[in-house]
Amino acid sequence: MFAYYLELALRSLKRNRALTALMVLAIALGIGASMTTLTVLHVLSGDPLPGSSGTLYYPQIDPRDNSGQLPGAEPPEQVTLIDGLNLLHAGRADRQALMTGGSVPIQPDSVVVDPFYVESRYTTADFFPMFGTRFSYGRGWNAADDEAKAREVVINGELNQRLFGGADSVGRNLRIADASFRIVGVLDDWAPNPHFYDLNTGSYGRAEQVFVPLQTALDLKMEHNGSNDCWGRGAGGVGRIYPSESCVWLQFWAQLDSPAKAADYKQFLVHYSQEQKALGRFAKAPNVRLRNMMQWLAHERVVPDDVRLQTGLAFGFLLVCLVNTVGLMLAKFMRRAGDLGVRRALGASKRALFGQLLIESGVVGVVGGAGGLLLAGLGLWVVRQRPSSYAALAHLDATMLLTTFVLALGSTLLAGMLPAWRACQVPPALQLKSN
Amino acid sequence: MQIRPILAALRRHRMATVLIALEIALACAVLCNACFLIAGRIDAIQVDSGVDEASLATVQLAGYENAHAVDLNARVLAGLGSIAGVQSVSLLNSIPFGARRGTAGITTDMAGKHFGGVVEFYVGGPGSLSALGTRLVAGRNPQPDDFRPFTALMPDDASVQVTRALAEHLWPGADPLGKEFWLDKSHFRVVGVIDHLVRPDPGGWPGDSRDWSVFVPAQSSVYLSGSYLLRAAPTDLPRVLRDARAAIAKIAPDAVLDQDGTQTLGDLRTRSFQKDRAMIGMLVGVIVALLLVTALGIVGLASFWVAQRRRQIGIRRAIGATRRDILHYFQTENFLIVSFGIVLGMVLAYALNLLLMTHYELPRLPLVYLPIGAAALWLLGQLAVLGPALRAAAVPPVVATRSV
16 A cells, blocks of 8 residues: 555656655755754764763862852852862872863974974873773873872874874974973874863864973973963962962763762762862852762853754744645645545545645655755755864764654654644535535 | 736736745845845844954963962063064953953842843953953043952952943943942942943844943953963064964973964954854855746746736737837836735845744844845846837737737
């Protein structure tokens, strides 16, 4: 029966080529626009570390004084050096790392290569196992190296390619910011998107090329990049001069393997705040947050507003296209009221007619969806040509491919429902009589 | 033209009429809001920087020792100044559309109780304000002894120039000259008002706050180093910047040239509005596609109605209606349906605007967009229906005598 209905549908669609083309075009345009923007949104709001993101937490505490603050305000988005080190040394989480961003000059031995700047991350040892970084060669450093201010460095694949042609460079020396470092590890192309662990240095398409132990970087007064926020007498300290203890400029991440541990850790943060208040460092009542990675990304509104806005607009457009299709389909089905009347008179049930008409709209949906897919491919190509930081990420994946067809078919069937129902109401006798 | 028979006919095609009206309404809502968004972006792109962008470029250096900063400044100012075609070289910490190094919150009292807003401090060496080419509207420009040495992030006491927008914000209606404000413990006294001086990042600030800038005169220091403003004739500027890039290696071998930050102000401006331009492109695309789909939908449905009513048209023609009457009938019908749609669409446009306002920092939709959107859709409807209506008018009276 399905094959017969399909044949009828195709025949009917062929009879009105212009109208069919119009419906297919409308669906294709609507689907193309909404899938392009939805794919960008999907890519940008994706999970940077699938599998482990649920156990990674971003603790926040509030060391600020009381000046100019509203009660109930969010604690600062970063930690001070002293609090960061206290939390790190407390070691209450399964893993924890204190870090901040910067940029450093790489000074190759060879005279033919000019010194150049790369983005760097100054971090403690757990960064690598906690975030599951993948190494091409070697490994990260350990906690003892942190305390010893070891002159050890991990570089990424891109820098290794540039300096050593991609060879195993572990054990070789590298001059960074006028100091000699020993390379202990080379990462592969590890670059989580979004750049969740420090959103101040750009959210997408960023990867540091050099990783230096935090204490070493502090010791050498390496240049800091990113945001810092100071208050009270600690104000002052930007760029090359390190901010004092009343400035937040570091990120602290903790790995907590179970929800129970997370609850305990939150209690620990409250206790820590009370203790610091008792010591006279903190002025406020404990004001702590413990968000996991995806909650943190949502809280920070990491997906650009423009992308959300575009997605909303595209779906608005799809809605217009669908209403348009409903109208055209209604016109098409009502035009065939005569045919339908004959079929009803010959014994076809309303249900059979309804099914037949829905198959016809389904065919429009499938063809429109295919066209929409082509347009989405074109749209994503256009997005990739744009200068935005996330341009290179805009690709269709299997999920979005499937979503496209489900969306196209689902929405057209929905659009076909009303006209089909209306057309089925045709009284058989009346139509036979009037013609 | 009789409207009553048209309404009676539409009542017999209630569902199709409602669908077209709904489509028009949705299109109206999206169209008004998209146009409003475009206007906002265009307004952002066309911000008046208040400086001679075409004559200015910046050179950005990094990676030198703090102890050598003042010496480096002296070498760079002398070295770049000797390049043929350079009219002036000066120190400036923040650069319009470029580096942002002086964003801070100020207070209008010493105790720090009255918050004045977050402003941009342009800390500049001698010659930098005149090189920018800002226009003084009151008070005076910096005098040579206004440029004082300083040893902290900001000079702790300075005579400054503020923009008119900032003066109006801090002291509405009052004469800003002689007024004072504080940044933590640093004290500033207003001696001049300039017409415009845009922030380095105007895109992130609403309305007039894009222009909340302060010019602080200061001497070369570790806190004012590595950021230079070059002025040259617009025709010379690209060549001058090329020469400057090449010269830096000799003048300052101990520093690293920030390739990305070293640009003409024109290029920096273009770059800082790239996203807005992309958004405008996307919005225009949506509008064009939307109007196209809506127009085609009207054509499709109108054609169907014309085909369906051939016999009735023939009868009307046979009993005396002119072609013009038939044409007008379809045009009026379209006008009525589009009008229903527009009425609903205005409500939807406002609802959509409210929704956008709660999720994004957008102002309220000005009323003027509604008549513009309505006129556009009326015009679109009339253009779309013209083809089918002409075909209807061409139906010969003899059709009435045939039995389809």
